[in-house]
Amino acid sequence: MESWTWMTVVVLLGLTVRWTVSLNSYSGAGKPPMFGDYEAQRHWQEITLNLPVKQWYFNSSDNNLQYWGLDYPPLTAYHSLLCAYVAKFINPDWVALHTSRGYESQAHKLFMRTTVLAADLLIYIPAVLLYCYSLKEISPKRKIASALCILLYPGLILIDYGHFQYNSVSLGFALWGVLGVSCDWDLLGSLAFCLALNYKQMELYHSLPFFCFLLGKCFKKGLRGKGSALFIRIACTVVASFLLCWLPFLTEREHALQVVRRLFPVDRGLFEDKVANIWCSLNVFLKIKDILPRHIQIAISFCFTFLSLLPACIKLTVQPSAKGFRFTLVSCALSFFLFSFQVHEKSILLVSLPVCLVLTEIPFMSTWFLLVSTFSMLPLLLKDQLLLPSVVTVMAFLIACSTFFPMFENTSEEQLQLKSFAVSVRRHLPGFTFLPRIIQCLFLSSVITMILLTILSVTLDPPQKLPDLFSVLICFVSCVNFVFFLVYFNIVIMWDSKNGRNRKKID
Template sequence: MLLEIIFIVTAVKAFFMPLYRSTDFEVHRNWLAVTHNLTLEQWYHDNTSEWTLDYPPFFAWLEFALSHVAKIFDPEMVKIENLNYASDMTVLFQRLSVIVLDIVYIYGAFRCTKNIANGNLLVFLLLITNPGLIMVDHIHFQYNGFLFGILLLSISNMLSNNYLYSAFWFAVLLNFKHIFLYMAPVYVVHLLRAYCFTVSSTDGVHTPWYSFSVTNLFKLATTVIFVFCLSFGPFIDQLPQVFSRLFPFKRGLCHAYWAPNFWALYNFADKILQHFSTKLGIPVVVQEAAMTGGLVQEYRHAVLPTITPAVTFVLTAAAMAPALVKLWYLGADRRYRGGSFLRCLTLCATCAFMFGWHVHEKAILMILIPLSFLSVLGITDARLYMFMSVVGHYSLFPLLYPKNLLPIKIFILLTHLSIVFSYLPSLYEPKTKTSRRRGFLVLPKLKASDSLYLYGLIGLCIYENVLHTFLGLDKTLPFLPLMMTSVYCALGVFYFWVRQYIYFLTFNLSSVPTLTTSTNTKSVYEKKET
């Protein structure tokens, strides 16, 4: 069955080859050319194209390796001067490269599910059919599947208590794409707690005292430092230039397409206040189409205080702190370390998504991927995943803006949701019992208010794709649908974040299912919510 699932999903990806491609397609083609033709010292200095190399060194080496295969398909694609080059063979190669590298993701998903006692096939299915990855990688064009595959390898080793291997793979991941730094605090706390503080107790479970292992800390530090030296060592003489490419803080608080986070709500509030201030005759500094003009740029808010990178870092760290403290506390019991690590990883990824600087909308996948594992651990986890799988994946729809892609986006999402809403509820309770107690319009296992919010996405979709043009607003307010999607989905993500945080901080550890036990047990918090 696993092979059948992999074959079907891969076939679907192959059908998407001739579809719309974003500018990221040219970005990666240019990186092939840069790494293939220039010396190491020039990789992070070349500016022939506006799409300069801004990923860590391991990814640059990946592009270098791919470029030698690319020139077999079409030598013209690896010429630096051939900007915006997209021959049929170029498209074929780049699309195939994403599909082939997805093998790492498939293997990582398989390795992770081996650590799950109940619902492992369902988790594998949820990971492989993730609509966000399919839309972002195989239509929009990126290599997120490969990167998340490395993350899954790290997670699988963590769940198996192979801490050094887990640290190794996460360090490798950071040197492929540094956005995963948002997850680093969780790794630091968990590895120190589980690996460097050896547990001593009479029953092997409860921890009356700790002894710190300097040897384990040395092994851990050596592993991580080795990976970073291997990555940045060849660029030791140009580290300032490399870091200036990796951390371009002048790109502004938000991406051109607002990620559905706290700053989308903040920007929207500023827009509303700006409008009413103008109506009331209160003088404000007005930037035409600021934050909604489709450009990546620095800007100042008109009424609310302008946010700096330092503010976002402080807010993100403050948001993560209680979760990290709870993770340290939960590490006292070996039985619950795996589930606690996954919950905290998801929660801190959400904190970074909510309050980070220049967050891309695609970063929602950093929440959805680990959340897939939690969906089989308890009824509350399942509810959170069911809700977030709709909101998070729908928030990616504007990435694929051509109108002819609308049926494909809806098909991909509904196919995944049919799996989610058919099989997750039945994992906890037979459908016959559920259907007798709930209204027709209330989604399985979800509250009526949650269902009402999700149905609102249908109305939003109809407005964006039909009514906005029908009302003639596409000329005067072209970015209104995009702003509506970001703001409405931001409300859902914020709601999810609050519920997830409350659950993580208040659940009863002794009654929460672990990765290796049945999912039928309910915690005290879950019983109250039910």
């Protein structure tokens, strides 16, 4: 069979899984008065359709910001407006001001799910396919296999089609950005990334690697000649696209400031609910939230984030390469997730996307990470009654990955990209040959813990004194895993070029 028919089959399979998951419940279904993210998205359609642009981000009698006020950048609002026009065409009740609050019906659910599928089909899926086609040095079959695995990644499917969000839009734009930048269409790439950034401010997690990679490229071309020209062109593209997105809000200074305040709600605290990052895990032993004043919390989280991503970013600026860029995307996003201020559990998807991109390079570690990332959202998924689709999609993903990228055969030092690290350790510790073995053991114990915790939290009721016992445990375990991955990815990044240099020497 030709590769395009296989690609068609893969896309159809991905779409089928997406749609079947979307038949399940969504967040806050039938739970007044606040409902959930589903209602938030519907509410934004209502607001953007019925109110003038000036009032979207301001509190008023028609726009109670306490009730799912708009807190995403303008592009999200425009997208809501677009959906709202379609909704109004089908049934005006869905988006009527005030009266539509908490509207739920089968037809409306169908409509909302369709909007997600449409966005996914237009933005994310083409980006994935194009990315897989653009991969170099691998066979066509492997490209198809990686497309299937990326499209079957359960975390994104469950959050977008189960819980209900439009992550595929921002992640899709970011992926277009990665594609553009790695194929040397820097302007298109930065435009796509600006769109991503203007869709969800969380895309800032990816911004530093983009910045460093483009800066590195400019340096490489020489600051005197082509480099600075490129830099100026990129800067103009970025500024222009931002201006375009923010145009309606730039008429007054106060207006723009209000939007920014809505985007970065500093007063919501160091973290919310249960999230698998350092602060929430530390909270088990040390109530940082209560001990330290807020501005110190911000300073600490900023410092930690900055320090943890500094080495990888410097490295990328000095030696820009497409591969290094992908790995730096992973490690930066992970640093942000682990250390930054006000992180949501769903933000792990921002780490998962670049991990999907390195699936063909380090299949074993990527699969492992993607499993942990889905597991870390388990409390959320359980709350949305998505247990069955979660288990099924995770198993499907695991089967796909282990069929196409045999897991345990790929754990040699070479395939873990740890060869040069191991070599340099062996200079001091000659007996250091057990790395693959350790990693296999860690993998097994991690998987067993995840399975056990899943079974426990599904079957047992937590003790009355500790109602959040299982979700805290899940976050803690995931956090430990993520810290390990942060270390791993930083090692891979830092030892990468030495490997290259050694190869050159051998050549």
